[in-house]
Amino acid sequence: xxxxxxxxxxxxxxxxxxxxxxxxxxxxxxxxxxxxxxxxxxxxxxxxxxxxxxxxxxxxxxxxxxxxxxxxxxxxxxxxxxxxxxxxxxxxxxxxxxxxxxxxxxxxxxxxxxxxxxxxxxxxxxxxxxxxxxxxxxxxxxxxxxxxxxxxxxxxxxxxxxxxxxxxxxxxxxxxxxxxxxxxxxxxxxxxxxxxxxxxxxxxxxxxxxxxxxxxxxxxxxxxxxxxxxxxxxxxxxxxxxxxxxxxxxxxxxxxxxxxxxxxxxxxxxxxxxxxxxxxxxxxxxxxxxxxxxxxxxxxxxxxxxxxxxxxxxxxxxxxxxxxxxxxxxxxxxxxxxxxxxxxxxxxxxxxxxxxxxxxxxxxxxxxxxxxxxxxxxxxxxxxxxxxxxxxxxxxxxxxxxxxxxxxxxxxxxxxxxxxxxxxxxxxxxxxxxxxxxxxxxxxxxxxxxxxxxxxxxxxxxxxxxxxxxxxxxxxxx
Amino acid sequence: xxxxxxxxxxxxxxxxxxxxxxxxxxxxxxxxxxxxxxxxxxxxxxxxxxxxxxxxxxxxxxxxxxxxxxxxxxxxxxxxxxxxxxxxxxxxxxxxxxxxxxxxxxxxxxxxxxxxxxxxxxxxxxxxxxxxxxxxxxxxxxxxxxxxxxxxxxxxxxxxxxxxxxxxxxxxxxxxxxxxxxxxxxxxxxxxxxxxxxxxxxxxxxxxxxxxxxxxxxxxxxxxxxxxxxxxxxxxxxxxxxxxxxxxxxxxxxxxxxxxxx
Numbered sequence: 001x002x003x004x005x006x007x008x009x010x011x012x013x014x015x016x017x018x019x020x021x022x023x024x025x026x027x028x029x030x031x032x033x034x035x036x037x038x039x040x041x042x043x044x045x046x047x048x049x050x051x052x053x054x055x056x057x058x059x060x061x062x063x064x065x066x067x068x069x070x071x072x073x074x075x076x077x078x079x080x081x082x083x084x085x086x087x088x089x090x091x092x093x094x095x096x097x098x099x100x101x102x103x104x105x106x107x108x109x110x111x112x113x114x115x116x117x118x119x120x121x122x123x124x125x126x127x128x129x130x131x132x133x134x135x136x137x138x139x140x141x142x143x144x145x146x147x148x149x150x151x152x153x154x155x156x157x158x159x160x161x162x163x164x165x166x167x168x169x170x171x172x173x174x175x176x177x178x179x180x181x182x183x184x185x186x187x188x189x190x191x192x193x194x195x196x197x198x199x200x201x202x203x204x205x206x207x208x209x210x211x212x213x214x215x216x217x218x219x220x221x222x223x224x225x226x227x228x229x230x231x232x233x234x235x236x237x238x239x240x241x242x243x244x245x246x247x248x249x250x251x252x253x254x255x256x257x258x259x260x261x262x263x264x265x266x267x268x269x270x271x272x273x274x275x276x277x278x279x280x281x282x283x284x285x286x287x288x289x290x291x292x293x294x295x296x297x298x299x300x301x302x303x304x305x306x307x308x309x310x311x312x313x314x315x316x317x318x319x320x321x322x323x324x325x326x327x328x329x330x331x332x333x334x335x336x337x338x339x340x341x342x343x344x345x346x347x348x349x350x351x352x353x354x355x356x357x358x359x360x361x362x363x364x365x366x367x368x369x370x371x372x373x374x375x376x377x378x379x380x381x382x383x384x385x386x387x388x389x390x391x392x393x394x395x396x397x398x399x400x401x402x403x404x405x406x407x408x409x410x411x412x413x414x415x416x417x418x419x420x421x422x423x424x425x426x427x428x429x430x431x432x433x434x435x436x437x438x439x440x441x442x443x444x445x446x447x448x449x450x451x452x453x454x455x456x457x458x459x460x461x462x463x464x465x466x467x468x469x470x471x472x473x474x475x476x477x478x
Numbered sequence: 479x480x481x482x483x484x485x486x487x488x489x490x491x492x493x494x495x496x497x498x499x500x501x502x503x504x505x506x507x508x509x510x511x512x513x514x515x516x517x518x519x520x521x522x523x524x525x526x527x528x529x530x531x532x533x534x535x536x537x538x539x540x541x542x543x544x545x546x547x548x549x550x551x552x553x554x555x556x557x558x559x560x561x562x563x564x565x566x567x568x569x570x571x572x573x574x575x576x577x578x579x580x581x582x583x584x585x586x587x588x589x590x591x592x593x594x595x596x597x598x599x600x601x602x603x604x605x606x607x608x609x610x611x612x613x614x615x616x617x618x619x620x621x622x623x624x625x626x627x628x629x630x631x632x633x634x635x636x637x638x639x640x641x642x643x644x645x646x647x648x649x650x651x652x653x654x655x656x657x658x659x660x661x662x663x664x665x666x667x668x669x670x671x672x673x674x675x676x677x678x679x680x681x682x683x684x685x686x687x688x689x690x691x692x693x694x695x696x697x698x699x700x701x702x703x704x705x706x707x708x709x710x711x712x713x714x715x716x717x718x719x720x721x722x723x724x725x726x727x728x729x730x731x732x733x734x735x736x737x738x739x740x
Contacts, residue, residue, distance in 0.1 A: 421577060429536050430574045432558035433567070434588035434644060435595070444587065448578030448627070 026083035032056065035183055038083050042152050042186075045159055055172035055182030062176045068339040069368040069400060070308050072244075072281065080246055082184045082217070141199075146230075147192040148203055151219050154190035161192055165223055169252035169289045169316070177248040177310075178285040181217045185250065188218035193228035193259075202458050205234045220251040224259035226292065231262040231458055244272075244307060249284045257292030257319065262300070264457055265313075266465055269305035274334045274363075279307025286313035290322035293348075298325040300456045302465040303340060312370065314343035317351035317379075324353040327453040331469060332365035332397070341371035341402075346379040346412070355386040356452050361397035368400040375412040382412040391449050392422045393442075421449075443469075484511040487549055487652050487683050488533075494543035494708075495525075495532040501542060502528040504708035510652065513680040517694055517719060518687045520705035521727050526687045527571060529705070530656045534568040535561050549651065563595040567650035569641040571657040571687075576628035581640070584628045585610060589647045613646045617673045634661030642673045649677075654685045659693040671696030691723035704730050 026037055035056055039049040064075065141148050147158060154162050172182035189205045205220070224230055247269065253261045263286075272279025282305075288297035299313035309332075315324025326342035344353035353373065361367040373384045390399035401418050423445055431441035446469055447454070454462045488510040495503035503525045510516055518526050532539040533546065535558035546553040548566060556564060576584070582603075589610075590600040601609060611621055619639055629637050638658055645653050655674070659667055674697055678684060686697060694702075694716065702718040703710045704727065711734040712718070722730070 419577075425537055427574050427576060429534075429558060430570065430576075433534050433562050433570075434584075434648070435559050435562040435591040436587055437557075437559050440587065444579050444584070445576060448576070448580070451578060 025081055028081055029078040030056075030080070030082055030184065034082055038184060038186060041083065042155070044155055047163060048155060051167065051172070052183050055179050056184075058173055059176065059179035059183055062179055065176055068310050068370070069366065069402070070310065070337040070339050072308055072337075075244075075246065075281070077180075083186055141201075141203075144197055144200065145194040146197060146199055147190065149190055151185070151188040151190050151221070154221075158190070158192070161223070162190065162221070165221055165252070165254055166219075167252075169254060169287050170250050170285050175285060177283040178250050181219060181248050181250045181285070185217045185219035188220045188249070189222075189234075190220070191222040191230065191232065193222075193224045193230045195225040196227045197225075198228070199230040203230060203232045205232075216245070216247045216249070218249045220249070221254075222252070222261055222263070223254045224256065224261050224295075226257045227259060228256075229260040229262075231264070233264040233266070233458060235266045235268070244278060245270075245280045247280050247282045247284065247306075249286075251284070251286040251313075253286075253288035253297055255288065255290050255292060255295035255297055255322075258294050259292060260296040260298075261288060262298045263288070263313070264300040264302075266302045267305055267309075270307075271305045271334065271336050272307040279336075280305065282306035282309045282311060284311045286311065287316065287343075288314065288324065289316045290319050290324060290348075290351075292322070293319040294321045295319050296323050296325075298327070298456070299342065300327040300453065301329070301340075302453070302457070302469075303328070303330040303338060304469065306338075307336060309336075309338040309340050311340045312342055312372075314345065314372075315353060316345045316347065317353065317382075318347045319351075320348040321350045322348055323351065325456075326353075326355045326357070326371075327456045328357045329360070329450045329453045329465070329469075330358070330367055330369075331360040332362065332367045334363040334365060336363075336365040338366070339368045339370055341369045343372040344374070344384060345372075346375045346382040346384070349378065349380040349382075351379055351382045353382075353384045355384070355388070357386075357388045358450050358453055359388075359390045359399050360393065360446060360449070361390070361399050362393035364396045366398040366400075368402060370402040370404075372404040372406070373414055373416075374404075375407040375409050375414065377408040379409050380411050382409065384412075384414045386414075386416045387452075388416070388418045389449065390418075390420045391446075392420070484513050484680075485549075486511050486547075488685075489547040490533075490544070491546070492544035493529070493532070493541070493546060495528055496540045496542045497528060497538060502708055503532065505544065506705075506708075506710055508703070508710065510683045510685060512651075512683055514701065515678065515684045515686065515697060515699045517699040517702045518685060518705055518710075519689070519691075519702060519719065519722060522689075524705040525708040526705050527656055528708075530568060530654045530685075530687050533561075533654060534558060534566065559591075562648070563592050565649075565651035567645050567648055567653040569638075569645060569653065569655035569658050571660065573629045573632075573637045573641055575630045575632075577630045579628050580624075581626050581628050582607065582610065582624040585624075585644065585647060588644065592648050610643075610647065613643060616676060617643055617646065618669050619643060635663065635666040638662055638666070638670055639673075642670055642677075646673065646677055650682065652683050652685070653677075654687065656687045657689065658686070659688055659690060667693065668696060691719045694719045706731055706734070 026034055032053060035052050039052060138148060167182065170178050172179050191203060193199055222232060253263060255261050269280035269282055290297050297315050301313060303309055313326060317324050324344050330338045330340050332338050341357060342355055355371055357369045359367040359369055369388045371386060373386065375382045388401045392399055399420060403416055405414055407414060423442060428438050428441050447466060454465055457465055486509055490506050490508040493503055493506045494501060506529060520526055528539060532541060541554055553561060586606045593600050614621060617639055629640060632640065658670060662670060671693065686693060698716055702714050704712040712730050
């Protein structure tokens, strides 16, 4: 029956097509000229070019990090294309004018645009390689004062807001990949929810890498003013190439007093083939700042793709009574490697954090949870609860948990629970003996295992996530 | 007591089974007809559980010889889940725990899968809830079981009741209960046994694999088989079980060795 299991977890990647779209592409490699070119293409103000150049010069002094529990060949940063944009036929006035090839791509991917967007009530910003293609629902959101647009448009139309917040949560000095992103980021989403506004719909961004040797370096910034709230979802796919693509994004969230930001990710970048050839290197820095009192930031992620995932969506709990949450499902198969988790940094008083991490390892993959809970000296009555569960499928996969707990205030209470379980022959036989085939059994066990996390996703995306895990794990039983 | 013309449900001929390359079952012959209760007894390691698991199709139990007909079909041509859907039920000695999977969802999926195979109506969650609660009452089970994960954190007795509940839902033609009595206190044993008796009809059959005679005080077998060294070495009726209780197994083995030598 282990052969059945292997078959079940080895479903082909369904987003691996390339779209034949004419692209405006920068030459390979990175230097100050390339940065000036990117900045020039995007007609950026001088301050942003300087921000990029400072980041680049700092990046030159840094080393690639090697502490994560992943293995890969040294990345040649001169062998990457840092700017690739589909050439539009003309300036776009509405969604109807988007290149039909692109629309077909997004249709294949199941991105809800056009009527489907209305049905789903989801506003979508779509990033194709480096450039934001269209933002649906912009008008409707503008009526309540919400700004939702691509980062490029934000720089052009709301430069003061971008200048005030960009790099304040993740400074370019933060880490190697954040510095790289700060130097070369090409687009991303920008979202601003003004004081007291509850965003009336889910906001969503869809990322797609299309060019073989291009990196994707998007930059997302979400600011929720006092009492504002927003729920945001990103989805990611890439075509199948036998080379590795680098994805090094930075996401910054800022929540002021009583504001609430919920950020959900369904990540399905191409993971490479069974031998581990190709696939996306997903090296991402995501951090939320609970700046105001009683603010809340919640990260939910369903990570199923990428050859390597290196990602720790974090919360800095600065405001008193603020709270941070991290809900994660990370599924690895074949030769995939994931080192993912979170950081909860308690600074303010009465701050709360909650970590629920579910790792599923199949094939010969390796899945690590790495999490930091830090309670600062002034964080009176801080509370943390962490639960890290690992599930192994088959007998060649690995799961690790690396919790780091640093407490500098004796009134704090920190709890950590961890379990490891295994879908083995005996469980599947038990289901079979009750008439339930292996495919349904695995799907039922996995969904049960992930339930606490799926409950946190917006409903339509919970369905999508369940289906996605199904795609990865189900197949015809041989 | 049993009509000779009763339908043969299970026919085992010269069955041999190996686990990890070691032959454990070395040639079993057994015929089970509708309306019969068989008890298989024997010391530890005699091959009782291996026999039961091989019939249900556990992948680690490899059939190396002989054959089995189940209602006239070659059992070994069916996948484990097909055997279950065809009406062969195994009550596990150690039911596995499945954290995160709700017991009621699991029971309903199992029930509906088997119903679909029989061309009968499936039940939606509300209809199933009423249906399963009725069955639980018969087994004196707390409805709170439905809200828990499958066998997760259940006591030994609770797990065994959950097995009998599944048997009640699936209404098998042939139920093999592997050490269902182990780990039960006397009250639980009585409840489980009365549940089993209630499910027994002239159209189905039971095979009880057990160590001890005490279960047979509550469920009266038509045949008692003694297994040793991977073979059935003696068959008798209820009286044999009582004799084993008072005299142990050694005399049966000596008798068998003498018979083989002659």
